[in-house]
Amino acid sequence: MSTQSLFEELGGKETIALVVDRFYEKMLTDEELKHFFDFTDMKKQRAHLTAFVSFAIGSQEAYKGKSMKEAHAHLHIQTKHFEKTAGHLVATLQELNVPQEKIDTIISKIAPLHDDIVTVKE
Known part of the structure; x- marks a missing residue:
């Protein structure tokens, strides 16, 4: 059994930064999602998301950004946006050959953030 964190197993901050870059390539070309980043x-x-994901999967470096609720409060995000975003993350991880059990672990850390990120209750 490995004693490394998932962050370390995936290759650390450099690998997470690559995942984030590829993830945003998808987000910024998605007609339904790209408008969320018009004034970003x-x-x-990218630096904030890299830090957040790194911390969420075991980096020892503390995340110092806004809470998910505070960061997304003004964006009018619906569940469909959250789900599509998660889909882009999964696709990115799959493209980078991350094993499915590690993808499942990452998604299990992000799924509970739904209520903090989704600001439009349907």
């Missing part, structure tokens, strides 16, 4: 400094956004 994507360099900062």
